[in-house]
Amino acid sequence: MDLLSLTWDYLTTADSWTAPGGILERLVEQLLLTVTALVVACALALPAALWLGHLGRGGFLAINVSNVGRAVPTFALLALLVTAPWPGVSSFGPYGRAGLATLIALVLFALPPLITNAYTAVREVPADVREAADGMGMSGWQRFRRVELPLALPLVLSGVRLALVQIWATATIAALVAGPGMGRIVVDGFARDLYSQGVGAALVVALAALVLEVTAALVQRWADPVPREARTGG
């Protein structure tokens, strides 16, 4: 395959990594976008969803938000945000062109998995454990803080993992509407018939996604209060 060898050439040329607007610069930009969006989305979604789970209210909303989120094309929402008078395509600090519009879209699409998983995680704490905590004389806050939260942590983290995958994918798509990040290089490559550049950058995006996912999986395993071996053994 000719295109494959051209792609290899593109990826092994130092210039395609270090030039202004090259892979390294865009990769850092996209990582910055992803981390910011994940932190903001967690700060918005987790406290409310966890507490609703503790109270046992708002389950309908928490479950359905995922279904709605899935039906809205990320591309269409990004396009609307960029075309609207605000936040538009203007440059946003280190996040680059259309950075603010992209950040808003990324946060919105990260909310459904975070809300659904956090809510379900607290709800699924076994009833007898809950009752035992009440029987020990714990207050509602103590039960939430010392019993429900630690037991819910693995499922909450798997929601964070899903959100991370979603954010990374959406951040790549942002380039289709003049946004920042690695997708910029892919889209430019396709727009200017530099297919080797498009395919090469896509490969970097895919590998970065896998690295992020594996890292998140390791963090999740490390944070599990009941290790897998103990659970299957008992």
Added chain:
Amino acid sequence: MHAVTLLGAAPVLPAAADGPACYSATVNEWWCAQYVVDRRDEIWEATSQHLAITLAALLLGLVLAFPLSLLARRFPRSEALVLGGSTAVYTIPSLALLPLLVPFTGLSAATVVVGLGLYALTVLVRAMLDGFRSVPADAVEAARGLGYGPTRLLMTVELPLAVPVVMAGLRVAAVSTVALTTIGTLVAHGGLGNLIAHGVQRDFRAELVTAAVLCVLLALLLDVVVVLAQRLLTPWTRTRTA
């Protein structure tokens, strides 16, 4: 015949007389019925391409997921491999997966169909494995006792009983495939995504909003179709409640 031609031409005339329509170089409204009327051919073409790509991808996902789930069920060791592989595919952003297929399938609709088929596959393999697990063991035992062979058992007992869980997965796959088809615009086969991309490039708001709304409607429509199909395929689930 005469009345029909008049009706077809009617909406254009008053707009031309009253000044610019709600879309033009100076007027750029978010919603414009005039646009839908004027460009109905283009919109219809994009919508039918969107639907064709979505359906082809779902079909491909189903056709591939079935043998894979049977394989994973037959050989427990391969289950981790199948599930791990599908998770890896799911992790790759759509805008990266499509370019990675271009060296093999070129700038064609096939690239989009194969890419989205792989995403649908990841959802459907899981759904099928869960579906087979949801089949009551006594139903399988009863069929074996009646002398059913493995193939007949699969086709007439296990598969029908797995349908509700598989269909739940198909709903998820269908809705997300409709949304993802828009990304196909990267290789110029994105159905309504082509209109969205064009709308962004030309700052054409009516085109952008119409395509986005049609996209969501298409997802809802397909969801309803899958639910209806499930009802038809599993009549026994209704008699229980009725």
